[in-house]
Amino acid sequence: MKKVIPLISATALAGLVLTGCDAAAENDVSDETEQAAEGQIFAVEDPWVKATEESLDESSDHSMTSAFAHLTNVSGKDQTIVGASAGMADIVELHEIIDDGGVNVMQEKEGGFPVAADELYELNPGEDHIMLMELTEDIHPGDVFEITLELENGETQDIEFTAKEFVGAQENYGDVDHHDDDH
CATH class of the missing domain: 2.60.40.1890 (PCu(A)C copper chaperone)
Structure with a gap:
């Protein structure tokens, strides 16, 4: 049972890290889209x-x-x-x-x-x-x-x-x- 807890914790931690990276990537794309559209109609x-x-x-x-x-x-x-x-x-x-x-x-x-x-x-x-x-x-x-x-x-x-x-x-x-x- 002791081996399962670290595995679950590691999986949860990896998921949080990846979610954070994903959110940062979305913000970068959003910023790029806004910059490309700046000044355009x-x-x-x-x-x-x-x-x-x-x-x-x-x-x-x-x-x-x-x-x-x-x-x-x-x-x-x-x-x-x-x-x-x-x-x-x-x-x-x-x-x-x-x-x-x-x-x-x-x-x-x-x-x-x-x-x-x-x-x-x-x-x-x-x-x-x-x-x-x-x-x-x-x-x-x-x-x-x-x-x-x-x-x-x-x-x-x-x-x-x-x-x-x-x-x-x-x-x-x-x-x-x-x-x-x-x-």
């Missing part, structure tokens, strides 16, 4: 732009593409993305996909993308996305571009997007005229 995961398949041709719709990312609002308050800008596109809009009588159609999203505090907002193919039109250059897989998100409160955040090939979510552009004077 959104923590960004998987920011990418769909590479263009053909050379730019003003007579075709191949001078447009889309950008996607997963954005977590780390600002501590609700935010609304109301616009975006990019050096590789003359027109940048926030778009959504809607069901128009059984056909998915892309259109500009009124009111922008609302992102509640501490919530994730996903920009995905076939869903909400950033539309880049009247491209000023070809976009090849591996190219890196900066896109600036514009918020309702006047703040901005620059995000680097990497281009990659993607053939899914072929959106229908419908009768939307993207060359209006108000863009």
